[in-house]
Amino acid sequence: MAKVYYDQDVNWDAISGKKVAIIGYGSQGHAHALNLKESGIDITVGLYAGSKSAQKAKDAGLKVAEVADAVKDADITMILIPDEIQAKIYKTEIAPNLKAGSALAFAHGFNIHFQQIQPPEDIDVFMVAPKGPGHLVRRTFAEGGGVPDIFAVYQDASGKAWDIALAYARGIGGTRSGVIKTTFQEETETDLFGEQAVLCGGITHLITAGFETLVKAGYQPEIAYFECFHEMKLIVDLMYEGGMAKMRHSISDTAEYGDYTAGPRLVTDKTKKEMENILTDIQDGSFATKWLTENKAGRAQFYAMRRRHAEHQIEEVGGKLRKMMSWLDKKEN
Numbered sequence: 531m532a533k534v535y536y537d538q539d540v541n542w543d544a545i546s547g548k549k550v551a552i553i554g555y556g557s558q559g560h561a562h563a564l565n566l567k568e569s570g571i572d573i574t575v576g577l578y579a580g581s582k583s584a585q586k587a588k589d590a591g592l593k594v595a596e597v598a599d600a601v602k603d604a605d606i607t608m609i610l611i612p613d614e615i616q617a618k619i620y621k622t623e624i625a626p627n628l629k630a631g632s633a634l635a636f637a638h639g640f641n642i643h644f645q646q647i648q649p650p651e652d653i654d655v656f657m658v659a660p661k662g663p664g665h666l667v668r669r670t671f672a673e674g675g676g677v678p679d680i681f682a683v684y685q686d687a688s689g690k691a692w693d694i695a696l697a698y699a700r701g702i703g704g705t706r707s708g709v710i711k712t713t714f715q716e717e718t719e720t721d722l723f724g725e726q727a728v729l730c731g732g733i734t735h736l737i738t739a740g741f742e743t744l745v746k747a748g749y750q751p752e753i754a755y756f757e758c759f760h761e762m763k764l765i766v767d768l769m770y771e772g773g774m775a776k777m778r779h780s781i782s783d784t785a786e787y788g789d790y791t792a793g794p795r796l797v798t799d800k801t802k803k804e805m806e807n808i809l810t811d812i813q814d815g816s817f818a819t820k821w822l823t824e825n826k827a828g829r830a831q832f833y834a835m836r837r838r839h840a841e842h843q844i845e846e847v848g849g850k851l852r853k854m855m856s857w858l859d860k861k862e863n
């Protein structure tokens with residue numbers, strides 16, 4: 531069993547009194563900046579001139595500077611801009627301004643693992659990767675909870691990089707729920723696999739296929755939405771709270787019998803073989819090459835897929851039904 535680190539395992543002096551630059555103020559950036567600030571850390575958000583996030587950060591009471599200026603003063607620079615542009619911004623804005631003896635940090639290992647960024651040897655390089663969407667890293671922290679993190683050290687020039695990383699994890703709330711040591715390779719490969727095969731790719735296409743099956747068979751699209759999409763959170767909430775057992779305790783025996791008999795007809799050996807193929811594409815770098823090439827070519831295919839999915843009937847039907855559920859409207863970054 532892996533060692534799981536909690537609040538009491540942290541040497542808070544490793545980060546207390548340090549200046550932290552959070553580069554980017556999006557899903558993860560806003561969460562890290564606000565959580566760390568509320569944990570007592572001196573935060574400056576680094577953004578580009580004209581960034582639409584800058585006013586949001588200022589309205590939240592955070593110091594905002596251009597990237598180079600935020601990095602210059604920082605003891606820790608956490609890069610929370612999109613993976614596909616990190617190498618360029620690192621080269622032009624971050625690398626020339628990194629203080630000797632400071633630390634460079636990431637929330638995903640993509641650019642270090644696939645060698646898009648090669649940091650100087652005289653700085654610490656670490657990662658604190660939340661196992662959850664940034665908006666929930668923030669919401670959970672504000673509610674007194676925390677999203678688990680996994681953390682890694684790529685370079686330990688100071689001899690304190692592990693302590694700094696663990697203290698950072700506490701600053702964003704990770705050690706409230708548990709933090710596990712990893713490597714940049716393990717985080718990168720497992721995160722890419724999880725988001726493609728299960729959390730994002732897997733679940734959205736499963737839900738959509740269920741919706742399309744019912745609609746094609748002539749059932750009302752609104753019922754197909756409630757059944758295959760809206761109820762998913764309610765089912766997963768029970769699993770989140772108490773494992774599959776708690777969900778299976780709450781559902782009917784009829785549903786539980788259907789769970790055991792229909793599930794293996796859907797997730798077959800063929801499915802598992804394709805999961806292994808997805809993992810191979812990640813491990814051999816071909817996914818990373820495709821993603822970076824798509825970005826260099828202007829993201830036309832990416833935008834076309836985004837548009838096609840946004841225009842799907844399930845989003846139209848769901849949007850109308852959710853409009854009547856005012857409690858779902860969470861004002862977030």
Ligand SMILES: NC(=O)C1=CN([C@@H]2O[C@H](COP(=O)(O)OP(=O)(O)OC[C@H]3O[C@@H](n4cnc5c(N)ncnc54)[C@H](OP(=O)(O)O)[C@@H]3O)[C@@H](O)[C@H]2O)C=CC1
Pocket residue numbers: 553554555556557558559576577578580581582583584597609610611612613615619637638659660662663664665
């Ligand atoms: N999203 C998630 O929940 C998770 C993300 N991660 C990792 O976190 C990192 C950040 O991802 P994510 O939070 O999703 O990113 P987002 O796309 O949500 O946010 C990107 C932020 O970067 C800013 N930005 C864009 N270009 C620049 C630039 N040139 N200089 C400075 N700031 C810039 C954007 O500003 P503006 O909006 O003004 O353009 C925005 O504030 C990635 O490495 C990702 O893999 C890890 C775990 C989960």
Ligand SMILES: CC(=O)[C@](C)(O)C(=O)O
Pocket residue numbers: 660661662663664721725729730
């Ligand atoms: C939210 C998260 O963990 C992801 C899916 O890995 C991501 O947004 O990259």
Ligand SMILES: [Mg+2]
Pocket residue numbers: 660661662721725
């Ligand atoms: Mg992830």
Ligand SMILES: [Mg+2]
Pocket residue numbers: 638721722725
């Ligand atoms: Mg990810």
